[in-house]
Amino acid sequence: MVGVDSIAGRANGETVYRILSQSLTVDWRDYVVLVADRLDGNPYAVLAAIILSQNTSDRNSIRAYHELRRLLGGRVTPEAVLAVHEEKLIEAIRPAGLARQKARTLREAAKRIIEAGGEKVLLEKPPEELRSFLLSIPGVGKKTADVFLSFKRRAPVFAVDTHALRVAKRWRLVGSQAGYDEASRALLEFFGPERSEEAHRLIIALGRQYCRARNPRCSECPLHGICPYPAQQGPEAER
Structure with a gap:
C-alpha cells in the first residue's frame, strides 16, 4: 500500500512524529x-x-x-x-x-x-x-x-486501537480491510520501534481531536496537506 498515494509517499515517520508531537498535547x-x-x-x-x-x-x-x-x-x-x-x-x-x-x-x-x-x-x-x-x-x-x-x-511493537486502525487506513498505510496485525506492522515500520510507544499515544490524541470516525476535522489537522485522506474523500472529508 505504501506509495505516492499514502502518507509514506509524502513524508517519513520521523517528520510525521515531529509534527504530531509539536501540535498535540498529551496530558x-x-x-x-x-x-x-x-x-x-x-x-x-x-x-x-x-x-x-x-x-x-x-x-x-x-x-x-x-x-x-x-x-x-x-x-x-x-x-x-x-x-x-x-x-x-x-x-x-x-x-x-x-x-x-x-x-x-x-x-x-x-x-x-x-x-x-x-x-x-x-x-x-x-x-x-x-x-x-x-x-x-x-x-x-x-x-x-x-x-x-x-x-x-519498550518492546518493538505497535499497539493498535480503534484510533490507530482508522488512522492507518486513512493514511493508506494499509488497505480498508486490514486488521490488527497488518496495521501494527505497518505503523511500526513507518514510525520505527524507537518512536512506537509515543507515536501510539499521539495517534490516539490525533484521533480524538481531529481524525474522528465521524466528521473528521481535516482542514484543521496538523497533517493537512500531508495526509492523503482529504484528497481521497473530496469535500465531504472536510465536514
Whole structure:
C-alpha cells in the first residue's frame, strides 16, 4: 500500500512524529495507562489499567481505576486483587463496563503472575515470551499485551486501537480491510520501534481531536496537506 498515494509517499515517520508531537498535547491525566504508572508504577497496576480500558473510553477506565485503588487501600497489586471478594471488585470497576468479565481477567492475571514468581516476571521475561504469557490469560488480547509491552518494556511493537486502525487506513498505510496485525506492522515500520510507544499515544490524541470516525476535522489537522485522506474523500472529508 505504501506509495505516492499514502502518507509514506509524502513524508517519513520521523517528520510525521515531529509534527504530531509539536501540535498535540498529551496530558497524563487523560490516559489510564499514564494514570496507573504515575500513581502506582508497578507492572501489574499498569496491566490492570490496560485491562480496564478494553472496549471503553479512557475517561471511564480512569474512573474505574480510581475506584479500584480505593477498594484495594491505595495500591493495585496482584495480591490485593485476589484478597477482595469478587463482587466488590466488580462493583468497583463498573464504570469501565463489562465489569464481571474484566474482574475475572484481573483476578486470573493476578493468579498467574503470582504463580509465575510475582510481578518481576512482567519485567524480566523476554518480550516474545511475555507476549505469549499475557495472551494465555483469558481476556487478554493482542492490544492489551502490546500496550503493556510497548509502554512498560519498550518492546518493538505497535499497539493498535480503534484510533490507530482508522488512522492507518486513512493514511493508506494499509488497505480498508486490514486488521490488527497488518496495521501494527505497518505503523511500526513507518514510525520505527524507537518512536512506537509515543507515536501510539499521539495517534490516539490525533484521533480524538481531529481524525474522528465521524466528521473528521481535516482542514484543521496538523497533517493537512500531508495526509492523503482529504484528497481521497473530496469535500465531504472536510465536514
